[in-house]
Amino acid sequence: TYEYLEIEKSKSQEAKSEDDIFRLKEFLEQKERLPASTSEIVTDFASQILPKTYLSYNTFRRIFQHFTNIDAMKKLKLISPVIESEKEPSFFTMTVYAKDYRFILSDITGVVSSEGLNLIGMRSFKTKDDYAINQIQFTDSFGSGNISTEKIERLKSNVKIVLQGQKNVEDFVQSPSEWISFNKIPVGMVE
Numbered sequence: 001t002y003e004y005l006e007i008e009k010s011k012s013q014e015a016k017s018e019d020d021i022f023r024l025k026e027f028l029e030q031k032e033r034l035p036a037s038t039s040e041i042v043t044d045f046a047s048q049i050l051p052k053t054y055l056s057y058n059t060f061r062r063i064f065q066h067f068t069n070i071d072a073m074k075k076l077k078l079i080s081p082v083i084e085s086e087k088e089p090s091f092f093t094m095t096v097y098a099k100d101y102r103f104i105l106s107d108i109t110g111v112v113s114s115e116g117l118n119l120i121g122m123r124s125f126k127t128k129d130d131y132a133i134n135q136i137q138f139t140d141s142f143g144s145g146n147i148s149t150e151k152i153e154r155l156k157s158n159v160k161i162v163l164q165g166q167k168n169v170e171d172f173v174q175s176p177s178e179w180i181s182f183n184k185i186p187v188g189m190v191e
Helices: 002-030 036-047 060-076 104-114 149-163 169-174
Strands: 082-087 092-099 118-126 131-139
Touching: 002 036, 002 060, 036 060, 060 082, 060 092, 060 131, 082 149, 092 149, 104 118, 104 131, 104 149, 104 169, 149 169
Parallel strands: none
Antiparallel strands: 082 092, 092 131, 118 131
């Protein structure tokens, strides 16, 4: 019974993925006005990203943006990561495009925490040719999205420094950019 359910689940996911690819192709040709040959390249890119949930987590416009950034990195043979940030109402999203390696996620999250920011979400995707698309969502230490432009730029710079191997993430973690003291829990609250 379990095996049957797993097979049916897999079939359902494949059908949804095929539907998403078809709708992505339509979007690229109708909304972005790309020629069919270009939209085919973008849909091929999107269909090969792992995990397969990539299509469910990202809008079609964002998928096209990811393709554009990865394609530019390949054409320009960039070694340096490309980093974008976007303010949401209550948090920031930072997207890091870089060559994938074993500790990339721990390096990024270490730098985020060294800035006194709260990591609230993260998605990591990998292309067939070992590029990583890491989407990191974070708030300030109070849980709001009010983070200064200076802090965001410093975060991006520090992530680049670590991902390029110029400095270890441990250096940032051991000397955070700002001191955060956590409120003590009243004795009666924990027994």
